[in-house]
Amino acid sequence: MNDTNRAAQANRADRADYQIVPLPAFNDNYIWLLRRGDQAAVVDPGDAGPVLQYLDQQQLSLCAILATHHHGDHVGGIAALRARYTVPVYGPAAEAIDLLTDRLDDGARVELPQLGASFEVLAVPGHTRGHIAYYDRNHQGCGSLFCGDTLFACGCGRLFEGTAKQMRHSLARLAALPEATCIYCAHEYTEANIRFARAIEPDNADLPAYAAEVARLRAANRPSLPTTLGAELRVNPFLRWGIPAVIEAASRFVGKPLLKQDADEVFAAIRSWKNGF
Numbered sequence: 321m322n323d324t325n326r327a328a329q330a331n332r333a334d335r336a337d338y339q340i341v342p343l344p345a346f347n348d349n350y351i352w353l354l355r356r357g358d359q360a361a362v363v364d365p366g367d368a369g370p371v372l373q374y375l376d377q378q379q380l381s382l383c384a385i386l387a388t389h390h391h392g393d394h395v396g397g398i399a400a401l402r403a404r405y406t407v408p409v410y411g412p413a414a415e416a417i418d419l420l421t422d423r424l425d426d427g428a429r430v431e432l433p434q435l436g437a438s439f440e441v442l443a444v445p446g447h448t449r450g451h452i453a454y455y456d457r458n459h460q461g462c463g464s465l466f467c468g469d470t471l472f473a474c475g476c477g478r479l480f481e482g483t484a485k486q487m488r489h490s491l492a493r494l495a496a497l498p499e500a501t502c503i504y505c506a507h508e509y510t511e512a513n514i515r516f517a518r519a520i521e522p523d524n525a526d527l528p529a530y531a532a533e534v535a536r537l538r539a540a541n542r543p544s545l546p547t548t549l550g551a552e553l554r555v556n557p558f559l560r561w562g563i564p565a566v567i568e569a570a571s572r573f574v575g576k577p578l579l580k581q582d583a584d585e586v587f588a589a590i591r592s593w594k595n596g597f
């Protein structure tokens with residue numbers, strides 16, 4: 321390749337959107353790796369092993385680490401990555417995470433020029449007290465959201481530190497993003513979540529096709545993610561607290577009639593039901 325061609329190629333690589341690669345970790349975690357050119361960043365590296373292996377294999381250099389919350393399966397690999405790469409470590413200001421260099425509150429921005437990434441930070445408490453999500457509004461023309469253990473495909477995170485009211489508010493913020501937004505969740509829980517969604521809304525006409533697509537992907541050993549917000553609004557019971565069938569199911573669970581204005585109670589009932597499902 322001559323210098324002109326090399327420069328043209330570098331220029332194209334520079335302008336292209338970063339790619340997002342799932343790195344499976346533990347039983348059902350995904351560490352999301354963002355890459356462009358020879359640079360990469362990772363979201364929620366619970367384990368350094370799969371990240372280092374991929375970086376070596378692909379001859380990439382790490383430029384940033386992003387964490388959504390303090391749980392070990394999301395931050396456990398940070399120390400080993402930092403031992404090899406002196407890079408910024410972004411994470412929630414409200415949580416104790418070792419080695420954070422940039423403590424983020426709601427409304428903060430994370431700029432990663434090496435990747436052409438620009439994230440807005442959304443506070444989404446509920447799973448943990450300080451949980452944050454990273455939203456790149458312009459990525460691939462539709463926007464990409466890294467939401468950790470807040471929103472899952474057809475489900476949502478457990479309430480370890482926050483209340484149902486907080487979590488519903490957080491999910492409502494995510495639900496207000498454009499429907500085309502691609503959602504990168506941190507766990508492969510989709511098939512179990514679909515079984516629960518079917519129990520809540522057996523007559524939901526969008527669930528069979530969603531389930532069939534997930535079954536097809538999983539049978540091929542591929543992630544069910546990313547999902548899109550539009551798809552989730554149609555099938556995810558944890559975004560559908562205002563839908564009559566979901567309100568009826570929640571009412572059956574708590575043994576008293578709930579109304580549309582009881583959104584927090586409807587959400588709390590569905591979340592409790594799922595805990596024991």
Ligand SMILES: [Zn+2]
Nearest residue numbers: 389391447469
């Ligand atoms: Zn968690």
